[in-house]
Amino acid sequence: xxxxxxxxxxxxxxxxxxxxxxxxxxxxxxxxxxxxxxxxxxxxxxxxxxxxxxxxxxxxxxxxxxxxxxxxxxxxxxxxxxxxxxxxxxxxxxxxxxxxxxxxxxxxxxxxxxxxxxxxxxxxxxxxxxxxxxxxxxxxxxxxxxxxxxxxxxxxxxxxxxxxxxxxxxxxxxxxxxxxxxxxxxxxxxxxxxxxxxxxxxxxxxxxxxxxxxxxxxxxxxxxxxxxxxxxxxxxxxxxxxxxxxxxxxxxxx
Amino acid sequence: xxxxxxxxxxxxxxxxxxxxxxxxxxxxxxxxxxxxxxxxxxxxxxxxxxxxxxxxxxxxxxxxxxxxxxxxxxxxxxxxxxxxxxxxxxxxxxxxxxxxxxxxxxxxxxxxxxxxxxxxxxxxxxxxxxxxxxxxxxxxxxxxxxxxxxxxxxxxxxxxxxxxxxxxxxxxxxxxxxxxxxxxxxxxxxxxxxxxxxxxxxxxxxxxxxxxxxxxxxxxxxxxxxxxxxxxxxxxxxxxx
Ligand SMILES: Nc1ncnc2c1ncn2[C@@H]1O[C@H](COP(=O)(O)OP(=O)(O)O)[C@@H](O)[C@H]1O
Ligand SMILES: [Mg+2]
Numbered sequence: 001x002x003x004x005x006x007x008x009x010x011x012x013x014x015x016x017x018x019x020x021x022x023x024x025x026x027x028x029x030x031x032x033x034x035x036x037x038x039x040x041x042x043x044x045x046x047x048x049x050x051x052x053x054x055x056x057x058x059x060x061x062x063x064x065x066x067x068x069x070x071x072x073x074x075x076x077x078x079x080x081x082x083x084x085x086x087x088x089x090x091x092x093x094x095x096x097x098x099x100x101x102x103x104x105x106x107x108x109x110x111x112x113x114x115x116x117x118x119x120x121x122x123x124x125x126x127x128x129x130x131x132x133x134x135x136x137x138x139x140x141x142x143x144x145x146x147x148x149x150x151x152x153x154x155x156x157x158x159x160x161x162x163x164x165x166x167x168x169x170x171x172x173x174x175x176x177x178x179x180x181x182x183x184x185x186x187x188x189x190x191x192x193x194x195x196x197x198x199x200x201x202x203x204x205x206x207x208x209x210x211x212x213x214x215x216x217x218x219x220x221x222x223x224x225x226x227x228x229x230x231x232x233x234x235x236x237x238x239x240x241x242x243x244x245x246x247x248x249x250x251x252x253x254x
Numbered sequence: 255x256x257x258x259x260x261x262x263x264x265x266x267x268x269x270x271x272x273x274x275x276x277x278x279x280x281x282x283x284x285x286x287x288x289x290x291x292x293x294x295x296x297x298x299x300x301x302x303x304x305x306x307x308x309x310x311x312x313x314x315x316x317x318x319x320x321x322x323x324x325x326x327x328x329x330x331x332x333x334x335x336x337x338x339x340x341x342x343x344x345x346x347x348x349x350x351x352x353x354x355x356x357x358x359x360x361x362x363x364x365x366x367x368x369x370x371x372x373x374x375x376x377x378x379x380x381x382x383x384x385x386x387x388x389x390x391x392x393x394x395x396x397x398x399x400x401x402x403x404x405x406x407x408x409x410x411x412x413x414x415x416x417x418x419x420x421x422x423x424x425x426x427x428x429x430x431x432x433x434x435x436x437x438x439x440x441x442x443x444x445x446x447x448x449x450x451x452x453x454x455x456x457x458x459x460x461x462x463x464x465x466x467x468x469x470x471x472x473x474x475x476x477x478x479x480x481x482x483x484x485x486x487x488x489x490x491x492x493x494x495x
Contacts, residue, residue, distance in 0.1 A: 100339075130339065147410075151392050154409050158391030162308055162336045194409060194427070196389060 002111035007136035011152030013123030016173035021120035022050040023220040027235030029084035033115040040132040041122035045089035052216020062090035100134030107135035145186040174205040200243040201234040268301030275307035310339035
């Protein structure tokens with residue numbers, strides 16, 4: 001039946017799409033899945049940096065689409081996990097260099113050899129978003145517990161529904177439990193109340209995420225990290241192809 | 255060629271054409287052109303609004319349709335669509351766009367002027383109301399020259415403008431305007447009222463900023479009383495007049 005295409009998107013920028021994609025990619029690789037992550041944020045590539053593969057880029061997504069390189073040539077093997085690959089974005093082109101149909105075709109080729117194809121979507125709802133959306137089997141919406149981020153997530157979920165895609169699943173990133181307890185931050189319940197989609201992960205706000213990403217070794221590789229654990233939980237749902245809702249995970253003691 | 259893929263209606267300022275979402279695109283275009291050609295004299299010079307539902311149409315598909323209409327001196331003025339693909343394609347061809355689930359607009363005047371008061375006549379072929387069977391998320395806008403009923407929430411960033419009443423079987427968080435052409439007896443009802451802005455006729459009110467985390471979850475109805483919009487529990491006995 002072939003691999004599954006999982007697109008990570010958000011509407012708003014800076015909420016943690018790239019962080020989530022990198023961490024899920026690594027966590028899935030640790031579960032012995034064959035994984036390729038695609039950076040669809042053409043012109044603003046950074047998934048390669050977060051995954052520590054920046055200096056190995058020779059060819060990129062646009063080179064593949066325009067026929068200058070074979071898919072295999074553009075795939076960069078991860079240093080630690082031999083079944084994890086990255087297809088980087090082009091830095092010098094813009095999103096119109098790739099079409100939704102290109103992405104569908106590329107993913108259909110990759111499905112044969114990989115269990116999971118993760119796509120890191122750019123911010124916004126324009127061409128880059130549609131490129132990332134077109135091949136998606138699963139759609140993971142990343143948001144923060146902030147009114148503006150939730151508003152944009154809502155808009156994106158509406159667009160996904162209008163295209164008969166989905167169902168969208170939600171990851172709430174950068175939660176500060178102390179603020180939530182004081183009533184100064186939207187809680188997970190507040191957010192799901194508005195968005196009415198399944199919440200499959202709550203990731204705490206954690207400085208270790210930033211330093212881990214800066215050093216190219218995503219936080220999920222740290223076994224004792226809570227944010228890393230949150231990403232591992234999501235990856236397990238992804239691997240099992242049944243995303244557990246957070247309330248269920250809590251019951252299961254994750 | 256099977257029929258009933260195309261529905262052509264005369265509206266205030268031209269023609270509203272509905273192309274069935276599920277038909278094959280090029281044959282639907284062919285059928286439309288054939289229909290228009292049959293009554294060329296009648297349709298000549300008309301402004302066309304085309305409702306494509308949620309069908310995704312590429313820029314290429316849309317521009318071939320536009321070219322066919324241009325050749326017949328028909329002005330394609332607006333595309334109504336719920337597909338972002340189609341909307342973007344239309345925008346790139348400099349066409350006006352709007353959501354598919356909306357009554358056609360006659361012009362670019364302010365929303366409150368867009369509606370004529372129409373006595374309800376069951377025999378008359380007009381839009382008297384709209385049932386929206388889902389949640390309206392941010393960015394969606396629904397307009398009707400009748401009443402609007404929503405089975406779902408109206409989220410912040412979404413808006414409803416209706417000449418009549420607005421009834422929401424869910425949480426109202428967005429912006430609504432009932433009685434938009436001046437009906438001061440129009441009402442807004444919701445299972446939970448937390449609007450960004452609520453307007454009835456020419457009055458408006460902003461929901462009180464909830465300080466605590468306590469939420470009122472009872473159904474409420476807003477209506478005009480004297481100079482103000484009042485909000486009270488929505489229950490059986492609360493009736494118009
Ligand atoms: N859970 C978190 N805790 C702390 N910082 C985070 C967390 N998730 C993301 N960040 C930081 O937020 C910034 C934006 O994240 P990024 O993944 O690049 O967002 P996006 O791809 O959506 O634009 C980065 O500096 C990243 O390290
Ligand atoms: Mg990013």
